[in-house]
Amino acid sequence: MTKNIFILLLFPFQLLFAQTDMLNNFPKGCTPEEVGERLAYRFETEYILQNRKWVSYSDIFTWSGAVQYAAVTKDKKLAKLLQNKFDSLFTVKKNLLPTMRHVDWNMFGSLPLTLYQKTKKKKYLKLGLPYADTQWEVPENAKPSEKEWAGKGYSWQTRLWIDDMYMIT
Template sequence: MYKRILFLLCILPFQLLMAQSKLTDFPQGYTPEEVGNRLAYRFMEKYRISDRKGIGYADTFNWSGALKYAAIAKDERLVKLLQNKFDSLFTTKKNILPKKTHVDWNMFGSLCLELYKITKDKRYLDLGISYADTQWELPGNAKAKEKEWDAKGYSWQTRLWIDDMYMITIVQTQAYKVTGDRKYIDRAAKEMVLYLDELQRPNGLFYHAPDVPFYWGRGNGWMAAGMAELLQCLPEDSKYRPRILKGYRKMMKSLKKYQTSDGLWNQLIDQPDCWAETSGSAMFTFAFITGVKQGWLKAKEYGPAARKAWMALVPYINEKNDVREVCVGTNKKNSKQYYYDRPRHTGDYHGQAPYLWCTVALLEK
C-alpha cells in the first residue's frame, strides 16, 4: 500500500506536467507572445480617439486586453502608448465617455481599473469605481422592472441576456481586485447565480435570453469568460462559489462535446451545418485555458482541447493582424435563421479582444 501511494505521488505530478505542456511549446507563429504582440499593436495602430464619437463595449475590452497583454509581456512602451491614448478622455475628449446608464456602457469602468492596477494613478481608480458603483445605484428615472431588480439586491441593469455576465462581472470583479471591498465580488457572484439559474439549460449551454431558445456562440462565450474571470477572484469561502463552479464545469463539459473536428465552435453551437465563428471560439478557449491552469478542469482532458482550439484560431488572423469570421454585434431575436444570417466581419473588436485574453491566459504562470 505504501509503495502504491509513493508511486502515485511521483507519477501524478508528472502526468499533470505532461498535460499542462499542451499549453506551452507552440510552434513559430502560434506563440502567445507573437500573437499578443500582433494584436495589441494592431489596436494601437487602428484605434484613434480623435475619430471616435463614443466608446463602445467592444472598444473597451479590446483596449483592456491589449493592456493586460502589455503588462504580462512587460512591454512598458506599449503600456505607455495605451495609457496616453486614454488620457484625452480626461480633457479634450471627455464628452465621449460612456454614460453610466446601461450594462454595456458601465463595463467601461473595467478599462479604467485595469489602468489603475498597472499605473497606480488615482484618476483611473476614481473614474472606474464610479462606473462600478452606478451599476448598483438606482437612477431617479428608473423603470418599474429596474426597481424590481434593485429591490432584490441585483443590478438595476439586469435584463437576463447572457452578454451581461461578462459586462457586469468584469467591472465588479475589477473593482474588487483594486479595492479589496467584498461588496463588489459578492454583487457579481449573486448576479451570476441568478443568470445560471434562469438561463443555463440541462445540456450546460445557455439561451441568449429566456425568450430566445438558441445557443448563440459569442453569447455563450460571454458566460464562459465571465465565469472564468469571476472564479479567479471569488474567495473560497463565498457561498456562491460552489454553484458557479458547478455551472462552469457543466458548461465546459458541453463545450468540449460540441468542439468541431477543426477545433472551433459554430455560430450556433449545437448546429453542425452552421459556420465556424471566431469570437465565441476564442472566448471558449480562454475559459478552457483558465480552467486548466487554475485546476478547475482536468488538465489531461481539457489541455489538449484548449491547444487544439488555439492552433485552429491563429490562422484566422490575416496579414493585417485582423481576425476573420467574426459575428457582428447581435441583439437577441427569436429566429434561428437570424443567427445563421448574421454578417461576418474581419477585424471586428468582438474577435480581436478574446484572442488577447487567450494570450494572457497562456502566459500566466
C-alpha cells in the same frame, strides 16, 4: 471484451495528451506571445465608437485585454502607448466618454479601474468608480423590471446576458 473496455478507458487520456502537444507546438508566428502582441498593439491608436458617439464596450474589452497583456509580458512600451491613448480621454477626446445609463456603457469604468490597478494613479480610480457605482444607483426613471432587479439585491442593469458577468463585476 476486456480488451475493448481497456481501450475505451485509455481513449480519454490519449486525447488529453494530444491536446497538450497541440498547445506546445505552434507554427512560426502563431505562438500565444506573437498573436497577443499583434492584437495588443492594434489597440494603441484608433477608438472603436458605439453609435458614433463614445468608446464602445467591445473596444473596452479588448483594450483591457491589451493592458493585461502588457502587464503580463512586462511590455513597458505597449503599456505606455495604451495609457497615453487613454489619457487623451481626460482632455481632447473627453467627448468620447460614454454616459452612465446602460450596462454596455457603464462597463467603460472597468478600463480606468484596470489602469489604476496597474499604475496606482488616482485619476484612473476617480474616473472609473462613478461608472461602477451608477450600476447600483437606481435612476428615478428606471423601468419596473430594473427596479425589481435592484429590489432583489442585483444591479438595476441586470439582464441575464452571459457578458454581464464581466460587465457588472
